[in-house]
Amino acid sequence: GAVVSQHPSWVICKSGTSVKIECRSLDFQATTMFWYRQFPKQSLMLMATSNEGSKATYEQGVEKDKFLINHASLTLSTLTVTSAHPEDSSFYICSARYPGVGETQYFGPGTRLLVL
Amino acid sequence: DAKTTQPPSMDCAEGRAANLPCNHSTISGNEYVYWYRQIHSQGPQYIIHGLKNNETNEMASLIITEDRKSSTLILPHATLRDTAVYYCIVRAEKLTFGTGTRLTIIP
Numbered sequence: 740g741a742v743v744s745q746h747p748s749w750v751i752c753k754s755g756t757s758v759k760i761e762c763r764s765l766d767f768q769a770t771t772m773f774w775y776r777q778f779p780k781q782s783l784m785l786m787a788t789s790n791e792g793s794k795a796t797y798e799q800g801v802e803k804d805k806f807l808i809n810h811a812s813l814t815l816s817t818l819t820v821t822s823a824h825p826e827d828s829s830f831y832i833c834s835a836r837y838p839g840v841g842e843t844q845y846f847g848p849g850t851r852l853l854v855l
Numbered sequence: 856d857a858k859t860t861q862p863p864s865m866d867c868a869e870g871r872a873a874n875l876p877c878n879h880s881t882i883s884g885n886e887y888v889y890w891y892r893q894i895h896s897q898g899p900q901y902i903i904h905g906l907k908n909n910e911t912n913e914m915a916s917l918i919i920t921e922d923r924k925s926s927t928l929i930l931p932h933a934t935l936r937d938t939a940v941y942y943c944i945v946r947a948e949k950l951t952f953g954t955g956t957r958l959t960i961i962p
Binding site: 743745773775782783784785788830832834841843844845846847848849851 | 889904906
């Protein structure tokens with residue numbers, strides 16, 4: 740099946756610093772990737788849609804200047820949490836859309852961010 | 856995307872078939888029914904999807920009613936590793952996750 744990886748799997752950072760999370764589709768090319776956030780005991784919440792070669796589309800209430808998304812190639816999208824604060828601590832998950840009928844999305848294993 | 860309704864939790868005995876229902880009465884003609892599951896602290900895992908025909912793969916079967924207003928995911932022989940939150944999603948463009956069904960497999 741299609742494999743999506745994320746790096747790092749977990750990160751601890753100080754308040755005010757920036758953190759970059761990478762999402763890679765390992766065995767297929769993805770023109771569209773998605774970034775989700777999940778707080779404890781809650782469901783996944785879509786943050787933004789990342790399109791290769793163009794600007795990301797953010798969901799309502801998600802600050803685009805705080806969560807910078809770059810989709811520079813067909814296999815890599817990055818999410819940078821700028822000036823992180825403790826309330827940004829969460830589980831960040833990406834997915835990549837597999838080309839073809841139905842365009843199934845495959846998810847990465849997630850990145851746990853803890854901001855101190 | 857159409858909204859889905861799932862029971863919040865279900866139990867199933869190990870080795871038995873787990874049948875997870877989902878209602879999606881507002882589904883439109885071009886929307887697929889997708890099932891994912893999320894085991895604790897992991898990313899969601901794709902299980903199966905369908906448009907109007909029943910589907911089967913190595914993990915599960917998906918039964919979609921003729922009017923497409925509901926579906927059932929069937930795990931034929933549940934194991935302890937199938938304990939997870941199962942999400943039924945109807946999508947045209949994006950996946951919108953609801954609260955899902957927490958399935959617990961009982962030894």
